[in-house]
Amino acid sequence: xxxxxxxxxxxxxxxxxxxxxxxxxxxxxxxxxxxxxxxxxxxxxxxxxxxxxxxxxxxxxxxxxxxxxxxxxxxxxxxxxxxxxxxxxxxxxxxxxxxxxxxxxxxxxxxxxxxxxxxxxxxxxxxxxxxxxxxxxxxxxxxxxxxxxxxxxxxxxxxxxxxxxxxxxxxxxxxxxxxxxxxxxxxxxxxxxxxxxxxxxxxxxxxxxxxxxxxxxxx
Amino acid sequence: xxxxxxxxxxxxxxxxxxxxxxxxxxxxxxxxxxxxxxxxxxxxxxxxxxxxxxxxxxxxxxxxxxxxxxxxxxxxxxxxxxxxxxxxxxxxxxxxxxxxxxxxxxxxxxxxxxxxxxxxxxxxxxxxxxxxxxxxxxxxxxxxxxxxxxxxxxxxxxxxxxxxxxxxxxxxxxxxxxxxxxxxxxxxxxxxxxxxxxxxxxxxxxxxxxxxxxxxxxxxxxxxxxxxxxxxxxxxxxxxxxxxxxxxxxxxxxxxxxxxxxxxxxxxxxxxxxxxxxxxxxxxxxxxxxxxxxxxxxxxxxxxxxxxxxxxxxxxxxxxxxxxxxxxxxxxxxxxxxxxxxxxxxxxxxxxxxxxxxxxxxxxxxxxxxxxxxxxxxxxxxxxxxxxxxxxxxxxxxxxxxxxxxxxxxxxxxxxxxxxxx
Ligand SMILES: [Zn+2]
Numbered sequence: 001x002x003x004x005x006x007x008x009x010x011x012x013x014x015x016x017x018x019x020x021x022x023x024x025x026x027x028x029x030x031x032x033x034x035x036x037x038x039x040x041x042x043x044x045x046x047x048x049x050x051x052x053x054x055x056x057x058x059x060x061x062x063x064x065x066x067x068x069x070x071x072x073x074x075x076x077x078x079x080x081x082x083x084x085x086x087x088x089x090x091x092x093x094x095x096x097x098x099x100x101x102x103x104x105x106x107x108x109x110x111x112x113x114x115x116x117x118x119x120x121x122x123x124x125x126x127x128x129x130x131x132x133x134x135x136x137x138x139x140x141x142x143x144x145x146x147x148x149x150x151x152x153x154x155x156x157x158x159x160x161x162x163x164x165x166x167x168x169x170x171x172x173x174x175x176x177x178x179x180x181x182x183x184x185x186x187x188x189x190x191x192x193x194x195x196x197x198x199x200x201x202x203x204x205x206x207x208x209x210x211x212x213x214x215x216x217x218x219x
Numbered sequence: 220x221x222x223x224x225x226x227x228x229x230x231x232x233x234x235x236x237x238x239x240x241x242x243x244x245x246x247x248x249x250x251x252x253x254x255x256x257x258x259x260x261x262x263x264x265x266x267x268x269x270x271x272x273x274x275x276x277x278x279x280x281x282x283x284x285x286x287x288x289x290x291x292x293x294x295x296x297x298x299x300x301x302x303x304x305x306x307x308x309x310x311x312x313x314x315x316x317x318x319x320x321x322x323x324x325x326x327x328x329x330x331x332x333x334x335x336x337x338x339x340x341x342x343x344x345x346x347x348x349x350x351x352x353x354x355x356x357x358x359x360x361x362x363x364x365x366x367x368x369x370x371x372x373x374x375x376x377x378x379x380x381x382x383x384x385x386x387x388x389x390x391x392x393x394x395x396x397x398x399x400x401x402x403x404x405x406x407x408x409x410x411x412x413x414x415x416x417x418x419x420x421x422x423x424x425x426x427x428x429x430x431x432x433x434x435x436x437x438x439x440x441x442x443x444x445x446x447x448x449x450x451x452x453x454x455x456x457x458x459x460x461x462x463x464x465x466x467x468x469x470x471x472x473x474x475x476x477x478x479x480x481x482x483x484x485x486x487x488x489x490x491x492x493x494x495x496x497x498x499x500x501x502x503x504x505x506x507x508x509x510x511x512x513x514x515x516x517x518x519x520x521x522x523x524x525x526x527x528x529x530x531x532x533x534x535x536x537x538x539x540x541x542x543x544x545x546x547x548x549x550x551x552x553x554x555x556x557x558x559x560x561x562x563x564x565x566x567x568x569x570x571x572x573x574x575x576x577x578x579x580x581x582x583x584x585x586x587x588x589x590x591x592x593x594x595x596x597x598x599x600x601x602x603x604x605x606x607x608x609x610x611x612x613x614x615x616x617x618x619x620x621x622x623x624x625x626x627x628x629x630x631x632x633x634x635x636x637x638x639x640x641x
Binding site: 001007008009010011012013015019020021031033034035036037215216217218 | 226228282284285286287289291301302303304305306325326328414416609612613616617620625626627628629630631632
């Protein structure tokens with residue numbers, strides 16, 4: 001045990017200075033009483049710095065090449081926007097890393113919004129509505145189903161799927177009926193998937209879903 | 220409202236917590252028990268498995284409903300592990316379904332960390348005492364002694380606020396002024412510094428009796444004076460206010476292992492009064508006497524419960540309620556300078572006492588928080604603080620040593636500087 005003559009207190013642990021008055025302690029070291037916990041930033045510091053640096057490097061390189069070859073158009077702008085999209089997506093994924101279904105849904109929304117925006121600013125060819133959104137929704141629905149089976153997700157999580165499946169079905173459906181969709185095959189597949197998974201959910205997990213709704217909406 | 224299914228709504232004291240939880244204010248408290256020998260993880264795990272069978276209410280996760288948060292029973296089993304986080308680190312993370320308590324060990328120490336939504340200090344202390352009793356009797360192969368409380372699972376999962384709510388019209392609360400707030404450099408990454416003093420209780424009791432008061436009042440007065448000597452003169456235009464939780468179980472019979480507490484705000488205005496020790500002691504003990512009267516405490520229960528029984532509050536979606544509760548929480552936080560709570564005497568079965576060195580408790584908030592409890596002839600006082608400066612702690616402990624108390628201090632590392640760095 002150590003001792004501070006000024007404060008007249010005994011100090012446990014390995015501190016060289018008094019935690020109260022910072023003066024030198026007398027006495028012998030003891031065993032540590034708490035584990036040393038590194039800060040989170042320190043653990044992943046290098047990885048994130050490298051990642052940030054690599055994306056900056058790609059961006060700078062593209063802009064530089066673009067400036068040297070001005071006749072090739074403003075393509076470096078798209079690279080820059082693409083990098084921005086990548087970071088938005090990554091930051092979100094890290095924040096929601098504990099909940100995979102939630103993360104997948106969010107990524108679909110981010111991807112849809114970004115592709116819509118991109119399509120809009122590049123003289124609207126409709127590829128976002130024709131391909132990106134229905135394909136993203138379909139992939140998300142299939143992967144959710146697989147994840148649920150593989151990870152044996154508890155029944156209480158089914159409400160998430162319930163809502164996701166409805167949304168993923170309705171959006172392409174609305175787009176389809178309002179005639180926004182030129183090339184219909186991906187949308188039709190997506191709507192069918194939605195109907196199928198919804199009916200499977202109601203048939204096989206209906207009771208759990210009802211219970212989930214009761215819990216969620218208690219006043 | 221509903222406890223017969225596999226879920227239950229939060230008790231009234233807990234309603235506000237999830238809305239306002241954040242990294243700097245984790246609302247997690249830690250009760251530790253230090254033994255005289257190394258902890259054996261295998262025995263600890265088996266003791267925990269038995270304990271959770273009694274405290275079924277602890278085996279739940281917190282979820283967001285459309286109108287309210289609620290606790291849902293889960294099959295997830297608690298697993299003991301070596302301590303690997305900061306004390307009082309966040310337990311509840313949005314979107315993840317983890318348990319709201321955690322049992323860890325480090326060398327001779329067993330830690331129980333509990334998110335305040337689940338239970339208050341008294342409830343959690345029952346849990347820890349049961350766990351330690353089972354652990355020690357298993358490890359040393361002694362017949363398990365019985366603890367001094369018994370309650371059915373229903374009694375323990377009871378929401379006692381609901382039990383004692385009468386729905387009578389409540390008096391308008393007196394408006395509270397903002398309190399003097401502590402400021403200063405904080406540790407990075409919202410780390411807390413936990414400083415625990417283990418003190419022989421007798422010299423303190425003698426000192427308290429010399430001032431004709433109780434130990435709690437005496438120590439609260441010491442803390443208040445330590446704060447008053449530390450903060451700048453100008454800041455004392457506002458009163459220094461201690462937030463003192465009251466265990467309602469000792470006033471209204473209840474065996475609930477969930478939350479059943481209320482808080483008293485005890486302030487002293489150093490700007491208009493002379494601040495002599497005698498005067499501070501007198502003010503605190505007078506305020507406590509009034510605040511602890513049965514009538515006042517019943518009023519508090521009515522006020523707490525009124526929110527939940529208010530039809531408008533009930534039908535407002537959580538997404539709207541969340542920010543409103545957050546504002547209310549921060550507004551309430553501005554009315555206190557520091558927290559001060561005394562969990563009282565921790566008793567353990569006689570045959571196990573020889574194995575136990577001490578108990579201590581600390582709470583993770585973004586303000587200075589002092590928690591204490593006593594075991595055998597020693598009192599442990601823990602300061603948890605986000606501030607780098609430990610002026611208040613120094614003044615407080617020096618006051619005690621100047622009265623002849625022997626103090627033994629343990630400090631948690633704060634990560635930004637290794638030991639020996641100055
Ligand atoms: Zn010192």
